[in-house]
Amino acid sequence: MSTIVAQHPITVYIKRVKARHPMTVTAVKHSHYKIVVKPLASPQHPITYFRKCGKCTTHSGMERQFERMVQEACDAWRAYEIKSFTVSRVPADEVPTN
Numbered sequence: 820m821s822t823i824v825a826q827h828p829i830t831v832y833i834k835r836v837k838a839r840h841p842m843t844v845t846a847v848k849h850s851h852y853k854i855v856v857k858p859l860a861s862p863q864h865p866i867t868y869f870r871k872c873g874k875c876t877t878h879s880g881m882e883r884q885f886e887r888m889v890q891e892a893c894d895a896w897r898a899y900e901i902k903s904f905t906v907s908r909v910p911a912d913e914v915p916t917n
Contacts, residue, residue, distance in 0.1 A: 836853040850881070851907045852888050859900040869914050 849871045858865040870888060875881045889906045896904060 849911070850874045850884065850912055851909050851914045852885075853907050853913070854888075854892050854904065855907075856892075856896055856904040857902045859902045862902045869909075871914075 824838055850873070852872070853871040854870065858864075858866065872884060872888070875884050885906070885908065892904055892906055
C-alpha cells in the first residue's frame with residue numbers, strides 16, 4: 820500500500836506503509852523454568868518438572884518472574900518434607916516434549 824505524502828511541481832514523494840491484517844498471529848515467546856525437588860525420604864531420587872511463562876521484556880521483570888517461580892514452588896511443596904529444591908531458567912530445547 821502506498822500513500823502520496825507531498826506533491827511538488829517537480830517531485831512526488833511516496834511513503835510506503837505496511838498493511839496490517841486484523842487477524843495476524845504474533846509469536847509469543849516463553850521463559851522455561853526447571854524445578855528440582857529433593858524429598859527428605861529419598862534425596863537420591865529428585866522430582867523434576869518444568870514450568871513455562873510468558874517472556875518478560877525487561878531485566879527487572881525477569882527477576883520478578885524468577886522470584887515468583889521460587890515462591891510458587893516453595894508454597895506448593897511446603898506441606899511435604901523436602902531436603903532442598905532448585906529453580907533454574909533453562910532454554911526451550913532442554914525442555915522435554917512428551
